[in-house]
Amino acid sequence: MIFLLALLYPLCITAYPNGQGIEGSCTSMIPSHGASAQTSSAPYTVGLSKSTYSSGERITVTLSTNPGATQFTGFLIQARAGSSNTPIGSFETSNSNAQTLTCTTSASAVSHTSNSKKSNIEVTWVAPNANITNLQFRATVVQVEKTFWINVASSTLTYVAATTSSTTVSTPITATQSNYFGNTSIATVAKQSNSSGSPSTTTVAKQSNNSGSILSFPVLYELLIVTIIVITGFTQI
Numbered sequence: 451m452i453f454l455l456a457l458l459y460p461l462c463i464t465a466y467p468n469g470q471g472i473e474g475s476c477t478s479m480i481p482s483h484g485a486s487a488q489t490s491s492a493p494y495t496v497g498l499s500k501s502t503y504s505s506g507e508r509i510t511v512t513l514s515t516n517p518g519a520t521q522f523t524g525f526l527i528q529a530r531a532g533s534s535n536t537p538i539g540s541f542e543t544s545n546s547n548a549q550t551l552t553c554t555t556s557a558s559a560v561s562h563t564s565n566s567k568k569s570n571i572e573v574t575w576v577a578p579n580a581n582i583t584n585l586q587f588r589a590t591v592v593q594v595e596k597t598f599w600i601n602v603a604s605s606t607l608t609y610v611a612a613t614t615s616s617t618t619v620s621t622p623i624t625a626t627q628s629n630y631f632g633n634t635s636i637a638t639v640a641k642q643s644n645s646s647g648s649p650s651t652t653t654v655a656k657q658s659n660n661s662g663s664i665l666s667f668p669v670l671y672e673l674l675i676v677t678i679i680v681i682t683g684f685t686q687i
């Protein structure tokens with residue numbers, strides 16, 4: 451059976467320097483290089499931008515060469531649940547070193563585009579709408595044709611329900627001013643975010659102004675005092 455598969459899929463990551471045509475390795479993730487995978491721990495690391503994901507979230511996955519180690523030429527990366535062979539989610543690529551492959555579902559794997567030496571590559575993984583247990587990224591990394599590592603695994607990625615944005619109303623900023631007649635002008639600015647997450651600004655302004663009055667309170671007060679003094683002066687005569 452294995453012999454048959456090997457005949458049917460004489461596929462080799464390095465023998466396909468453009469990283470295409472390796473879909474036969476989708477399930478095993480083992481390149482048919484006529485050599486066994488290295489048993490030492492891989493000198494490469496699969497890193498994640500986060501340790502949790504929610505539905506549809508984009509996670510950055512980085513395959514990098516450990517300090518001092520030899521760069522890699524080929525790779526195949528998938529997200530998988532525990533020991534399952536089914537790839538999960540989909541990938542997006544934004545640089546010329548990586549391309550998406552269809553392994554059972556569209557863009558469920560990424561591979562190299564050339565056999566140039568690479569220190570690291572970065573791809574984006576789009577999370578499915580599902581709570582996957584023991585979700586990990588698994589990489590096959592080819593240093594040179596007969597020297598490769600399989601099952602180079604990332605840390606696990608844990609599902610969290612998407613944060614539902616609740617209605618938050620920040621404390622309104624209220625400015626109150628009284629003029630001399632006790633007239634009040636109020637300006638209230640309240641910033642509100644509703645459950646749909648879109649912030650809206652509500653401005654309530656109530657203003658009245660007495661500047662139309664010729665006589666302000668102090669002027670009237672002074673007039674009253676002067677009048678009293680004058681009257682007092684007359685009565686003392």
Ligand SMILES: *[C@@H]1O[C@H](CO)[C@@H](O)[C@H](O)[C@H]1NC(C)=O
Nearest residue numbers: 581582583608609610611612
């Ligand atoms: C995801 O599934 C695990 C295992 O069934 C469960 O313990 C966990 O609470 C689930 N998480 C969410 C956010 O539903």
Ligand SMILES: *[C@@H]1O[C@H](CO)[C@@H](O)[C@H](O)[C@H]1NC(C)=O
Nearest residue numbers: 642644645646647648649650
């Ligand atoms: C809440 O958001 C929706 C959608 O953006 C918007 O149409 C609506 O006016 C908002 N409501 C408030 C009270 O801000």
Ligand SMILES: *[C@@H]1O[C@H](CO)[C@@H](O)[C@H](O)[C@H]1NC(C)=O
Nearest residue numbers: 627629635657658659660661
């Ligand atoms: C009232 O109006 C005057 C000029 O029209 C302006 O300078 C003043 O700031 C206003 N006062 C208030 C409380 O609106």
Ligand SMILES: *[C@@H]1O[C@H](CO)[C@@H](O)[C@H](O)[C@H]1NC(C)=O
Nearest residue numbers: 631632633634658659660662
């Ligand atoms: C404020 O002043 C105006 C006249 O400028 C007056 O009509 C109004 O009743 C006053 N408001 C209060 C609350 O005193």
